[in-house]
Amino acid sequence: MKKLFIAEKPSVAKQFAEALGVATGGGNRGYLENQDYIFTWCVGHLISMSYPEKYDEELKKWKMESLPFIPKEYLYEVIPSVKEQFSVVSALLQRKDLETIYICTDSGREGEYIYRLVASQCPEITAEEKRVWIDSQTKEEILRGIREAKAKTAYDRLGTAAYLRAKEDYLMGINFSRVLTLRFGRELARALGKEKSTVIAVGRVMSCVLAMIVQREMEIRAFQKTSFWKVIGDFSLDGESVALSCEFRGKEEGKYYRESDLYKNMGFLQEEKAKAFQELFKPYPREGIITSLEKKKEVKNPPLLFNLAELQNECAKILKISPDDTLKLVQELYEKKLCTYPRTDARVLSTAVSKEIEKNIHGLSAFPQYLSFAKDILERKSYSGIAKTKYCDDKKITDHYAIIPTGQGRAQYNSLGTLQKKVFDFIVRRFLSIFYPSAEYKKYNLSITVLGEEFLASEKRLEKPGYLQLYEKSIEKEEKEGDSENEEDEENRVSGLSGLSGLKKGSKVYLMNTALKEGETSPPKRYTSGTMILAMENAGKLIEDESLREQIKGSGIGTSATRAGILTKLEKNEYICLDKKNQQLSPSLLGEKIVRILWNSIPSLLNPTLTASWEKGLSYVEEGKIEEKEYMDKLEDFVRKNTEKVKLS
Structure with a gap:
């Protein structure tokens, strides 16, 4: 009796064969076989859901009276372009000389769906089916996955959620796209100057994301610039020649101005009033007092590890590549x-992995650029307590832990392209950083009062680089800028404040001169492909602060596996435009008009929180908190009600 291993791609099937010591030559027939094992693959999806015309030829025509279309039993069919490979796989699965079938498709919802669709078309499977669940494709991990493989039934809930997700996309896509096109397609075409009716493609996640991009564009167009003038004071320390620049900060009730004269208490809204305020301090010099001087230590911890969304954002920001390109690159790694x-959505390690993490670090010693860091970590044994830190938390892991280097693949590294090496470098340095101490800063905050008015200065200096030594350029940036903020919120950061040893509370200083510095407010920033991925992960909230992002995890729009594809689909449909130089996203005229149509017909599709709730529902199915019937009942009711609503509009 033989064992059959079925993977998602030929390359993965060959990895399993190599791990089991089987020669991988040949395979041109769509599988590999020896006396003990058979290895085959699916080349992605082999089966798809059938279009309505497969149920009834009449449904090929788009008609209002045939909507909503909600089948009682769903039909599936072999995708024509991969029919040959399906024949190979289905024949192998139904062989009578099989003892066990090992399911080796990707360890996630989509991988589960790919296999179950194929198996559903093979009625004579008699072998035991076992699920291999792995986190990397190293030989050790593959062998562990095979050794610890569970019965396919252990993943039935995951499979159910996968089927439900597909049915959800199908029902919403088929019904809403057809009913909206029939109702508004001609009107939309006329507005765009086209003769034929324009098809309105709608999706649960796609439409919501489009609305977010359109909404941001509307905010940018509605933005009105505000100019303001800051008053900068140049001070001398107690008669010494040391110069110190501080920035005026207004109060709610000033003696010489009203709060309404100021912009956020940091500058005057009118240049004339700013100049009048300057005149109050003449003649110079004018005596002042240091009313507060605060010196405190600040620490900056190494960030959490990469999940896919964080890595996609990093690559969009630094490498200017799309989330879809990032996914392809990291998949190849x-x-x-x-x-x-x-x-993966997780940004932490599992307890089990943390106990063996020394192997990963030791493996990185084989890479010359990481040797010194890996050696340092191993000598200090700083990995030994990682399980007790925030970087390890089993409760924050669903299917897989964070993306980390395996420590293997040195031979394959030289064959990588430039971008692949850069993405790998991001992953490695983020990983190694969690075994280094925090970066430490000394922050100085100074307040000087002159004629009852307050001038402020602050400075932040890096004292101990800690994990930042992994990023030499980051250290240079930190030393020059500290944590730079937006101009309109920025405190006056001065060079050399930390070197003025004579500074203390109550010291006299002298205002030697004042100057005006013009500033202006900035419009909201367009989403980039990377920040959009983060916003999707956090239910429509673009949260740049890492700690805040972690607090609202679990309510995302789409999944780590699908988000990049959504942006690609929107661009392909010409609903959005992607500026490849800076990865900025903006809506097309067509995209804007579609959002307007949806806002007046099915506005719930544009609500990020509601859209995220559907994804949450699928998670509840996986966890056994709700049953399949309950989810389907709500889904069908939603589709039915909104389709009828558009028909009657």
Whole structure:
């Protein structure tokens, strides 16, 4: 009796064969076989859901009276372009000389769906089906996955959620796209100067994301610039020649101005009033007193590890590549055994992995650019207590832990392209950083009062680089700028404040001169492909602060596996435009008009919180908190009500 291993791609099937010591030559027939094992693959999806015309030829025509279309039993069919490979796979699955079938498709919802669709078309499977669940494609991990494989039934809830997700996208896509096109397609075409009716493509996640991009564009267009004038004071320390620049900060009730004269208490809204305020301090010099001087230590901890969304944002920001390109690059790293499974939402390690993490670090010693860091970590044994830190938390892991380097794949590294090496470098340095201490800063805050008015200065200096030594350029940036903020919120950061040893509360200083510095408010920033991925992960909230992002995890729009594809689809449909130089997203005229139509017909599709709730519902199905019937009942009711609403509009 033989064992059959079925993977998602030929390359993965060959990895399993190599791990089991089987020669991988040949395979041109769509599988590999020896006396003990058979290895085959799915080349992605082999089966798809059938279009309405497969149920009834009449449904090929788009008609109002045939909507909503909600089948009682769903039909599936082999995708024509991969029919040959399906024949190979289905024949192998139904062989009578099989003892066990090992399911080796990607360890996630979509991988589960790919196999179950194929198996559903094979009525004569008699072998035991076992699920292999792995986090990387190293030999050790593959063998562990095979050894610890569970019965397929252990993942039935995951499979159910996968089917439900597909049915949800199908029902909303088929019904809403057809009913909206029939109702508004001609009107939309006329507005765009086209003769034929315009098809309105709608999706649960896609439409919501489009609305977010359109909404941001409306905010930018509605923005009105505000100019303001800051008053900068140049001070001398107690008669010494040391110069110190401080920035005026207004109060709610000033003696010489009203709060309404100021912009956020940091500058005057009218240049004339700013100049009049300057005149109050003449003649110079004018005596002042240091009313407060605060010196405190600040620490900056190494960030959490990368999940896919964070890595996609990093690559969009620094490498200017799209989330879809990032996913392809990191998937290739995974298949070359260089990193762990990429389609993950977790940013932490599991307890089990943390106990063996020394192997990963030791493996990185084989890479010359990481040797000194890996050696330092191993000598200090700073990995030994990682399980007790925030970087390890089993409760924050669903399917897979964070993306980390395996420590293997040194031979394959040289074959990587430039971008692949850069993405790998991001992953490695983020990983190694958690074994280094925090960066430490000394922050100085100074307040000087002159004629009852307050001038402020602050400075932040890096004292101990800690984990930042992994990022030499970051250290240079930190030393020059500290944590730079937006101009309109920025405190006056001065160079040399920390070097003025004579500064203390109550010291006399002298205002030697004042100057005006013009500033202006900035419009909201367009989403980039990276920040949009973060916003999707956090239910429509663009939260740049890492700690805040972690607090609202679990309410995302789409999944780590699908978000990049949504942006690609919107661009392909010409609903949005992607500026590849800076990865900024903006809506097309067509995209804007579609959002307007949806706002007046099915506005719930544009609500990020509601859209995220559907994804949450699928998670509840996986966790056994709700049953399949309850989810389907709500889904069908939602589709039915909104389709009828558009028909009657």
